[in-house]
Structure formats: structure tokens, C-alpha cells
Amino acid sequence: xxxxxxxxDIVYFxxxxxxxxxxxxxxxxxxxxxxxxxxxxxxMTAWMLFRGMPRRATTEMSATLPALAFMLLVLGWLGAxxxxxxxxxxxxxxxxxxLVPMLFRIGLYTGxxxxxxxxxxxxxxx
Numbered sequence: 544x545x546x547x548x549x550x551x552d553i554v555y556f557x558x559x560x561x562x563x564x565x566x567x568x569x570x571x572x573x574x575x576x577x578x579x580x581x582x583x584x585x586x587m588t589a590w591m592l593f594r595g596m597p598r599r600a601t602t603e604m605s606a607t608l609p610a611l612a613f614m615l616l617v618l619g620w621l622g623a624x625x626x627x628x629x630x631x632x633x634x635x636x637x638x639x640x641x642l643v644p645m646l647f648r649i650g651l652y653t654g655x656x657x658x659x660x661x662x663x664x665x666x667x668x669x
Contacts, residue, residue, distance in 0.1 A: 544587035548634070551582025569627035573616065576629050580612040583637060600651055603644040608633075611640045 559567035
């Protein structure tokens, strides 16, 4: 997820700069929130599925970031938050927000219940 949004931000800023928007987070706040959401959610979801996480847990975790984006956009449209700060707030709030589904499945995320059975390694007998 972090690699996805880091690369996504670099590409987004480059493309926005090419179109003349030097600070897209401030100049294009709604598009910026959507881009940040997609570039964080898509790689995280793909990685979770690749690692064998249960689909329900993957769906719950993947839903947190669009829910955060929606909440931030509504607060921005209502004037409770400055629109130019929404993408930066999303970056800062993504980890705390993802703790919510993790706390509901603490055993899964702490390794007490394996995502996929790991092969047993047997000690070589002398």
C-alpha cells in the first residue's frame, strides 16, 4: 500500500504538473482524494489476496480507505475541513483508520490464526 501510493503520488504530481497544476492536492482536492484512495487501496488489496488473506477480511480492510475518503470529502464540502488539506489528511489518517478492522480480527493480524497454512520445516535428523 505504501509503495503504491508513493509511486501513485509521484506519477500524479508529474501528470498534474504536465497539465500546469503545480500543487494538485490544493488545486484539485476531489481528484486528489480519489487518486490517493485508489493508489492506496488497489495495491493493498492485491497484496492481501496474494498473501492468502480471507476475502472477508480483505474486503473489510479495503473498504476503510474509500470510507475515509468519503468522510473527508463530505467534511470538506460542508466546510468543516479545508478542501486543500483533504489528501494530506487522508495520508495521515490511513493507518489509524485501518486499525479499526484489525482490532475486530486481532488474531488474524497478530499471527495467532494463520492466513494460509505454512509448510512445516522438520529438523534434519543426524
